[in-house]
Amino acid sequence: MKENSLKAFLYLAPALLLALLFCFIPLGKAFIGSFLTISQQGRILGFAGLDNYISLFRDQAFLSSVKHTLLFTVLFLPLNTAITLLAAALLKTKRRFTAAAEYIFxxxxxxxxxALALIFKEIFRGRVSIINRIFGLSIAWLDESIPAMIVLVILGIFLDFAFDYLLLLSQFRGTDKSIIEAAEIDGASGLTLFFRIELPAIQNMLSAVIFMALKDAIMISAPVMVLTEGGPFRSTETIMYYYYLEAFRSGNRAAGTTIAVLMVLFSILIMSIISRRRRDV
Amino acid sequence: MKKLISISLVALACLSLFAGGSSESGNTVIIWHSNSGAIGTAFDDIVDRFNETVGEEKGIEIEAIYQGSANDVLTKVKAAAAADTSTLPDIAQFDATAALDMMNSDYLVLPEELGVDTSDIMPAAIESLMSERGLLAIPFNASSLLLYYNKTLFDSLSLTPPETLDEFTSIAPLLGEKDSSGNVTRYAFAGVPATYELGAFIGAQKGLSYFVDEANGHTGTPRTVLFGKEGTFRNFLVHWKSLYDTGYVNNITSGVSTEFAAGRTATMLASSSNLSTVLNTVAGRFEVGTAFVPKTDEEATGGVNIGGGALFSFTSSDAVKTVLEYLSSEDVQLEWAEKTGYMPVNTALSDNPEYIAFLADNPQFRVAMEQTEASNPEVTGVWLPSAYQIYYSFQSEIRNVTENGKDIDQAVSDMEATVQKALDDYARQNLV
Known part of the structure; x- marks a missing residue:
């Protein structure tokens, strides 16, 4: 028994070591650092108490970034779930041309x-953009606040779509056929069959997809960095992009460590809510 | 045995985490720069020629690495310095946004320590990089803000470029154009001023005005915002709002040059360093004119500050000194100025026949030099912490005032609060 647990630990060691090195030690350092005043070059200048947190919450730009992240999540999460679910549901039964659609998706x-973010930037650039030509619109997508956020949401969906779609599709196709056949014998069909039998059968995977999308939405930074750079007029600055600006561009360690700590606490909160709900189900 | 193997494998995997990062310098001088497009090509040519001539002779090789925008270069240098100073390049090209961080860093090697000869360098360019520690870097790509205008259009209307914002307001309706359904097809101006443009609009007021104390951060780390209590930002907003209210100002923050080249805006503000690129994009569809930046009001006589960039060094060696002297030399600066639109920083060029002939053929290139000569040399770039965020905050407030009807005094005090917070955060974390 002892031999076995030692063996198990050895197998786990590389992963544990990496997690320790790249997650837990930095997290611990950030947590302690968030109560200290540290210079750009890493010298500890003194104890700050809650000053770092107070200063963060007094920053209008940080509060705006929270608002922008919320707005993005509210737009992105339902749309992403609905679109991927719809695509997977439509193609769940293999027919003649489903393979072609699968390839495209x-x-x-x-x-x-x-690369995708840069392509989007070109497609939506200026008032005579490609997208405006195609749809006969006259919107300066990336020069106005709300349209820029919409482009960001579309890009977000585009980035997550393929993977989410694959997961849902494989779950649809992996559902035990006998359940569906039994329901059909009982007279269920169409939407009833879908919402009462097929959807509940994939609910675990669906909640995993929603959970991942939620994570992506809260953590969104890279697409912002490439597509909008937080603009126009700082209207697409998300929490993590604000974090990047403060911590890396400005070398503001106070903001960097406090946001890191707050985001971890927030994630733990969400995870505990979700795992409790799951236990209820 | 198996156990031993797995343990050693794990150990090996761990070791690989700490490998790498060592740099062999020899006589290679690594430069991180931000020159792209036509400017990038010009820079590569200059570097290649060094490696084939002076470098070949003295056994020095320049390795030039493009690292993104000037602000990206700064981000990377700061990350490298925080990790391990041996990963720093020998030289980095920064703009004014880096100055404050460099002034307070312990890894910067000053030109004076290297013994670089600066006697031939334009005094105004030297002044722009003077700090409490002395000269921070060697000027290389000096530029100034210019008003670019569609000369063909101005000529057809018998107009000359506006000298003040009020004059601009009065001619804007003539420059603009609407279609039959009332949509603007040509604006008088496109763009939203940010720190760089405000350097002229605020800096020039009353002959000389600072954004922040310590002479805009040049004589020490700034602690107090001045543009609020001195009323300079307010004064600018009042004049700018009148211009906007003509209906012919397009508040866009990207693709301004494209709009200008397409003839959808009559004027724009841009750095003189964009001149070659703008001329190439316009490609003769209309004549491009350059003019002095309009004054905020009649009393704003300070002119513009020298912008652009300079070469900061992190290694103390003769090779670095040689490279810096080469890049600021007469020949290199001549080639650089002709190919880009940057102002040559070498004073010997003022009586260089080739350069004089070039300016006679390309009058647009002359305006930046003339404007700098007419400016108060004490009007210098602003050295601020969090420069990137402040840049966009200025644009947000200007947009709020022009488009959303935000009260001007409220906008000024919000902007003041943003900058003051950045100053406080910086001072708290970097001044002992």
Whole structure:
């Protein structure tokens, strides 16, 4: 028994070591650092108490970034879930041309995030953008606050779509056929069959997809960095992008450590709420 | 045995985490820069020529690495310095946003310590990089803000470029154009001023006005915002709002040059360093004119500050000194100025026949020099912490005032609070 647990620990060691090095030690350092005053070059200048937190919450730009992140999440989460679910549901039964649609849907997986963001930037650039030509619109997408946020949401969906779609599709196709056949014998069909039988059958995967999308929405920074750079007029600055600006561009360690700590606490809160709900189900 | 193997494998994996990062310097001088497009090509040519001539002779090789925008270079240098100073480049090209961090850093090697000869460098450019520690860097790509205008359009209307914002307001309706359904098809001006443009609009007021104390951060780390209590930002907003209210100002923050080249705006403000690129994009569809930046009001006589960038060094060696002297030399600065639109920083060029002939053929390139000569040399760039965020905050407040009807005094005090917070945070964390 003892031999076995030692063996198990050895197998886990590389992962544990990496987690320790890149997650837990930095987290601990950030947590302690958030109560200290540290210079740009890493010298500890003194104990700050709650000053770092107070200063953060007094910053209008930080409060705005929280608002922008919330707005993004509220737009992104339902849309992303609905669209991926719809795509997977429509293609769940293999037919003649489903393979073609599958290829198209999975293609975005082959592109890197920055490449896609740059393509979006070109598609939506200026008032005579490609997208405006196609749809006959006259919106300066990336020069106005709300349209810029919408473009960011579309990009977010585009980035997450392929993977979420794959997960849902495989779950749909992996559902035990006998349950569905039994329901059909009982006379269920169409929407009833879908909402009462098929959807509950994939609910675990669906909640995983929603959970991942929630994580992506709260943590969104890289697409902002490439597509809008927080603009126009700082209207798409999300929490993590604000964090990047303060911590890395300005070398403001006070803001960096406090946001890191707050985000971890927030994630723990969400995770505990979700795992409690799951236990209830 | 198996156990031993797995343990050693784990140990090996761990070791690989700490490998890498060592840099062999030899006589290679690594430069991190931010020159892209036509400017990037010009820079590469200059570097190549060094490696083939002076470098070949003295056994020095420049390795030039493009690291993104000037602000990206700063971000990377700060990250490198925080990690381990041996990962720093030998030289980095920064703009004014880096000055404050560099002034307070312990890894910067001053030109004076290197023994670089600066006697031939334009005094105004030297002044722009003077700090409480002395000269911080060697000027390399000096530029100034210019008003670019569609000369063909101005000529057809018999107008000359506006000298003040009030004059601009009065001619804006003539420059603009609307279609039959009332949509603006040509604006008088496109863009939203940010720190750089305000350097002229605020800095020039009353002959000389500072954004913050310590002479805009040059004589020490700034602690107090001045543009609020001195009323300079307010004064600018009042004049700018009248211009905006003509209906012919397009508040866009990206693609301004494209709009200008497409003839959808009659004027724009941009750095003189964009001149070559703008001329290439316009490609002769209309004549491009450059003019002095309009004054905020009649009393704003300070002119513009020298912007652009300079070469900061982090290694003390003769090779670095040689490279810095090469890059600021007469020949290099001549080539650089002709290919880009930057102002040559070497004073020997003022009587260089080739340069005089070039200016005679390309009058647009002359305006930046003339404007700098007509400016108060004490009007200098603003050295602020969190420069990147402040840049966008200025634009937000100007947009709020022009588009959303925000009260001007409220906008001034909000902007003042933003900058004051950045100053306080910086002082708290960096001044012992």
């Amino acid at each position: 999975i293609t975005p997986l082959a592109f890197s995030l920055s």
